[in-house]
Amino acid sequence: MYIILLVLNGKFYGPVAEKAYKVQLSRTSNNKSGPSVAGNGFNNVVQSAAETIYMILFYIAAAVFAFFLYTIPHIGIPLSFVMNCAIMSYYCFEYKWSYLGWNMEQCLSYLERHWAFFLGFGVPGTILTFFLSVIRSGVIFALIYPSYIIMATMATPQPTGSFGVSVASGDAARSEWNLPNTLPIFYPVRKIVDAIILGVRLVGGIPADPKVAKKNKNAVKTD
Template identity: 30%
Template sequence: MGLNAISSALLKGIYHSFKGMSVICYLDKEINERKQNRHSPTIRQKHIEREPSPHPHQRKQEDSKVIHKVLQCATLNGGIFLASVFVFECLLLPSLNKFFSVLFGSDAFVTMVVWSWIEYIVLLVYRSFWLVPLFFLSRVINAFWFQDIADSAYRYSRGRPVAFPSISELFADSIFSIFVQFLFLLQASLTSYIPIYPVGYILYVVQMSLLYSLYSFEYKWFNMGWKLHERLAFIENHWPYFVGFGLPLTIFTQLSDSWVVSGCVFSILFPFFILSGNEASPVTDASDIHLQLFTPVIAVANTFFSKIIGNNKHIPSAATNANTMPQQTSRLNRR
């Protein structure tokens, strides 16, 4: 396992990350055709006189709408949210600034003082009553749409999801996963400030790529019944592929310094990465090195929950262990 194998896995991860672009073209059609073929013509003929034909609108609601959900994400995050940011920052503010410059004429000092107050008030109103509420509202709506897209894709390719043993374990795994991801995002942000260039930036990009890969594959792995420690261990042990898979999304979201613009870009592109992750077959033999970047945040998360909640059997342990990998790999291959 050398540099060539690592490079090959990284490039294959990049290639697989774009598969969602092609999957979206045929996924809805095949899902809906599969639904229609579940009922044979003879059965439909037997019940045709007893059961009225479904209303066209009702039939439409039964069809898969993966493309529709993806377009909704693009419309909300790009057509409404992102467009409003550009209109405000590139049109409204410059126009107001020009208006007050013309209004007060050559008195530059008065113009500067008045505009500083006007700009502060306008920005405060804009952020308080539009930007922040729309940001949180879009996050909630996106979460439901992302889940619908992932569930439809998973049922199409793998069938019924594997249920967790209990609701409490499901809830605990979800909460713990969110907390670990938040800590890992914080860790990645802190490493970007390492003063040795380009070590800090490379570490940041690698960690963000792994995090975005976790985001993309977690829907599938969650439906497969994988616990958090299994998901993290799989990414750590096969990191070359997952660095490559998450790298395009990392690059796209780094094109702007604005966290709002980056968030909109992420929400527009992420549905395609969900579909790509659902269809992808990760490379599992590229490196024998276990890149344990999640280990620090796992230790912090375990300590936090043990101190705050205490010893509870429903709190998942997220300690990654390479010894669990043969079982995980075989489960992945069977699916």
């Protein structure tokens, strides 16, 4: 019953995101200062098989890394909570970024440049699901996710850094503490995915670098 309800509920996510995107598009088209929009809509965005596989590996690696953080004594739970906030935000904004035609690297870079916004965006949903069992958290997530899709589609994240604001210098700069403009929170997840892909290549006999493969091929011909 739980799986059936999740599948049925998932069919509504796309229409909700599409409607919210159209509302946002109609607003920004009348506002010259609004964000520029590219792409032909979510239903017209075609992802290659490699991108789809990479996305699946990414979510699996993110879940594994968050669980690994959870097992660290003393500081594991807070670190895992922060990681889940980032994953929650990425999952909520994924529809909007698909509409804009962004690839996964663009999405991750954008999230890491606006990390304070996205961590804050994911806090309420993570609080509601983080401390529950898998089934209970899945039920709560299914209830709140449509609202989060709408909020993510309508949102306009701002950079973390104080761009355009005067920065202290000299002795004042040494005593002033500023947040970093970029926080590579998904860097370990990227490395896990790269390691998995490298392992698959090695097992399948596929060279990681096409230049290396060409060089080896020429060496064989010479011999």
